[in-house]
Amino acid sequence: MTDTPRNQHQEGELVTGQEEPAVRVVDVMMDFAGGVRALEDVSFALPKGELTSIIGPSGCGKTTTLKIIAGLIQPTSGEVLVDGSPVQGPGPDRAMVFQDFALMPWATVLRNAAFGLELRGVPRKEREATAREYIAKMNLTGFEDSYPHQLSGGMRQRVGLARALAVDADILLMDEPFASVDEQIRRKFQEDLLELLSGEYKTVVFVTHSIEEAVYVSDLVVIMSRGPGRVSNVVRPGIDREGGSDRIRRSPEYLDWVERIWVELRDYLEK
């Protein structure tokens, strides 16, 4: 650890240019039934159009944080602002990708991919056309009429991703999207995801427990510690992505950041 990170922020005071962040998490506190404090004073901001990872040991409340941003859980206190207005519940500005894919086993790939639009009342023809487009982007053409149980884990998650992209929300919330996928496929996925997102101006929140994954895919990394869950640091690896994934994974810059985050997480684990 030679130099300090360029943009190291605490308590979410993050400024990227003049722009208002897409999501601002403000002093979120979360107590579960039975008095267990899951989150304490969690604050950070997600810059527009960037990919932010939330990383931390299991039990640090990273998934809970994501669900609070999604509006699926109400925090005990504090609030989440999306484009400046407080989150009351789920909204069309946010779409979610689930760790266990959350596909409907009784529905075809096409219907699953179009389901977000179906729930929004988009007419069948229109929503299926959109879904087909994203199915093609996910390299799933030909599987439109297959059922989830006929697909591999990797393919299922691509259906989940197609569903989330098809609703064209500005904010994409991904809860350990590659955790249930083989390690070999995982790397390919990370690359695919970056390529896919490069064409769209999306704000992405990415929960992961893999440091390599966090550094590789994200612009910004929110590091959380547990007992209760807090934000321990927010860092901006800012890896130069030019030159392909092989170059990135071998670059000293990348390896440095992986090490740096590991050291920080290790400190918390030892406490």
Place this chain on the structure above:
Amino acid sequence: MTFRGYKIPIAFSVLVWCLVWEVVGRLGLISLIPPFTEVLGAMPEVMGSASFAEAATITFQAYGIGMALSLTIGIGVGILMGRVRAIGELMGMWVNIFESSPLTAVVPALIALLGFGLSTMIVTVFVFSVWVIALDTQVGVERVSPSLVEMGRSFGASKRDLYLKILFFAALPELLAGIRLGLIRGLKGVIIGQLLIAVVGMGYLFELYSRSFLMADFWALLIVVFAFAFLASEAVAYFERKVSYYATAR
């Protein structure tokens, strides 16, 4: 079933038992059991009789109305028990008690209360079948993966969509098992009810045949009722098999 490496079709087992029945009947060992062929011979006569048509009509009427009631109420209550914790706790114990209690005992009380007519039979069908439907629905709803519900909510599903497009289908494997068991219990209910009432429907015919010692007719009628129960349960089982692939994949 396999025998010395050969796969033997189920029909073969049926055939063997029919043969055993025939032999026992022909030997005349037990007066209650006439030869199987004689039972088969009595079947057209039994099914063709006016009393059978009358009994079948009233039985189907009671069965149909009773089952419609218990499906509607059983599934509704089961969903509530699975989704709302307080209701699950409030009702759970009672539904379990009634599900496992010998309900035949309440039929005489129903007769005293509702008389010898259709309403007693309908209520009998209902009390025999509703509990298992409610319980299986509850289990089905409780087993729905929480992330599937979160998925629905996060994509903006209305309450109605959540129930009709997600929960209902996700609970379908257990729900169908409940319906299948409910259909069979309901049928038991209608026959037991009629037997205790003793003056209507199939129960009256069973009573009549056994009292008059028309054993061939008695067995013929029993086979008809068995066949109906088997077909009803197989029809639901067909749909059950269709959805079984996702019972594990939810």
